[in-house]
Amino acid sequence: MKCLECGSSYARKVGPIVAKDKVVGKYKIPNAEYFECKNCGDRLYPFKTCQLLDKERLKTMKKRLNMKFEKYEHHGENVWVRSDLKGKHRENCLCMVCKKLDVMNSKKNCPIANAVFKNCKKFNLVTPMWECPKFDEKK
Ligand code: SF4
Numbered sequence: 120m121k122c123l124e125c126g127s128s129y130a131r132k133v134g135p136i137v138a139k140d141k142v143v144g145k146y147k148i149p150n151a152e153y154f155e156c157k158n159c160g161d162r163l164y165p166f167k168t169c170q171l172l173d174k175e176r177l178k179t180m181k182k183r184l185n186m187k188f189e190k191y192e193h194h195g196e197n198v199w200v201r202s203d204l205k206g207k208h209r210e211n212c213l214c215m216v217c218k219k220l221d222v223m224n225s226k227k228n229c230p231i232a233n234a235v236f237k238n239c240k241k242f243n244l245v246t247p248m249w250e251c252p253k254f255d256e257k258k
């Protein structure tokens with residue numbers, strides 16, 4: 120197979136792979152198959168290697184963020200939550216500091232917030248609003 124970058128050819132290799140991304144930083148798998156261009160160094164990863172990298176990425180992310188999970192009863196339903204974020208949905212929700220939120224009057228309340236709340240009720244979710252195009256800061 121010809122290199123997608125320079126047209127040269129790939130060599131099959133087996134060895135350690137170091138990957139990196141913005142959220143997780145560096146992570147490494149010890150021994151996996153890959154193809155590397157003899158000329159420009161471009162790499163192709165077979166599906167199995169991609170799976171190993173994904174698994175390692177998840178493991179590293181959980182470790183770096185010290186992610187733990189727990190189950191507890193919320194509004195009569197057993198739900199899962201990240202332990203470090205339990206009970207923090209309000210302080211992370213844009214709606215809490217938005218002029219358009221009016222929980223006392225669902226007719227006047229923001230239609231987006233109403234729709235999200237309806238969905239939360241339906242599936243027993245807690246969904247803090249992280250980003251919103253209609254946000255209007257309450258001063
Ligand atoms: S406009 Fe956005 S941030 Fe404001 S209440 Fe509605 S959903 Fe929440």
Ligand SMILES: [Zn+2]
Pocket residue numbers: 122123124125126127156157158159160161
């Ligand atoms: Zn190349």
